[in-house]
Amino acid sequence: MKLFTIIALALAIGLATAVSPFASSSPDGLERVAGEQAFLASGRSQPGPISDYAFPGVKDERLATGLAGFTGTLLVFGVGFVLVKAARRRPSAA
Amino acid sequence: MHIPDGFLTTDVALACAVPAAVAVGVGLRKAGTDLDERRVPLLGVTAAFVFAAQMLNFPVAGGTSGHFLGAALAAILLGPWLACLTMAVVLGVQAFVFADGGITALGANVLNMGVIGALLVGAIMHHARRLAPRAILPIAGAGAWCAVMAGAAATSVELALSGTVPLHTVLPAMLATHAVIGAGEAIITVAAVSAVLSTRPDLVRGRLAVAA
Numbered sequence: 001m002k003l004f005t006i007i008a009l010a011l012a013i014g015l016a017t018a019v020s021p022f023a024s025s026s027p028d029g030l031e032r033v034a035g036e037q038a039f040l041a042s043g044r045s046q047p048g049p050i051s052d053y054a055f056p057g058v059k060d061e062r063l064a065t066g067l068a069g070f071t072g073t074l075l076v077f078g079v080g081f082v083l084v085k086a087a088r089r090r091p092s093a094a
Numbered sequence: 095m096h097i098p099d100g101f102l103t104t105d106v107a108l109a110c111a112v113p114a115a116v117a118v119g120v121g122l123r124k125a126g127t128d129l130d131e132r133r134v135p136l137l138g139v140t141a142a143f144v145f146a147a148q149m150l151n152f153p154v155a156g157g158t159s160g161h162f163l164g165a166a167l168a169a170i171l172l173g174p175w176l177a178c179l180t181m182a183v184v185l186g187v188q189a190f191v192f193a194d195g196g197i198t199a200l201g202a203n204v205l206n207m208g209v210i211g212a213l214l215v216g217a218i219m220h221h222a223r224r225l226a227p228r229a230i231l232p233i234a235g236a237g238a239w240c241a242v243m244a245g246a247a248a249t250s251v252e253l254a255l256s257g258t259v260p261l262h263t264v265l266p267a268m269l270a271t272h273a274v275i276g277a278g279e280a281i282i283t284v285a286a287v288s289a290v291l292s293t294r295p296d297l298v299r300g301r302l303a304v305a306a
Contacts, residue, residue, distance in 0.1 A: 026151070069149050079141070079186075083122070
């Protein structure tokens with residue numbers, strides 16, 4: 001499991017950091033339909049710490065996206081890992 | 095397919111959040127009971143891969159892009175309920191940290207992009223492992239496509255129930271776009287599952303099948 005974990009996590013971090021800056025920036029399926037059928041404007045976007053996958057304070061767009069991907073991948077792994085650990089420790093789960 | 099705040103009425107958002115929360119709750123219980131010591135990191139790794147792959151928007155016809163959702167892959171590797179938890183982790187971080195998908199729409203997004211696909215593909219794979227063990231890969235691909243289509247249909251129904259757009263206009267458009275995006279989902283899912291099959295077949299086929 002250890003080797004598999006390391007390889008899979010490295011692949012995820014690599015994709016999110018190095019490949020994501022070159023991903024398509026066209027609207028996705030729902031955004032496209034929302035634009036065509038005129039309900040896109042009813043959507044609101046709340047600000048987040050790394051809104052729109054752009055790491056704050058980084059001017060270079062691709063670098064900002066890569067850093068956001070790197071941070072997010074590690075964060076998601078961490079949250080998942082801690083949740084499972086906590087769920088296993090809870091005595092009622094036994 | 096992330097729904098932002100403002101697309102759904104409070105009633106519809108709540109009606110989606112309840113089943114989503116129940117499924118994630120079952121996932122948390124399963125995480126406490128079903129994951130042996132060696133597989134503890136698997137949920138986090140799957141969530142990390144799904145998050146990373148979701149960032150890789152690929153172009154589909156006519157200036158539109160699509161991205162991997164991952165519920166099918168998570169259900170194949172972890173089972174349906176742990177897949178619901180995995181997808182909730184990904185979508186929760188996306189909503190709260192990256193402003194991708196609304197906070198009030200989080201339940202709907204977990205339902206559409208997580209729970210529906212995870213339970214659908216989980217059920218399909220449960221039968222496929224017994225009835226068609228040699229056809230796991232094509233079945234995984236077909237399941238991934240169905241998961242995306244089911245999620246697109248659910249999203250359309252929620253938008254229509256909210257009065258945002260009539261069902262007869264939004265449903266055909268969502269299904270047409272996501273028929274192509276679902277093909278991307280199927281390709282990525284099959285590639286990922288075959289990579290796991292070649293290194294850790296027990297994660298795909300189940301421990302008993304490999305031991306036998």
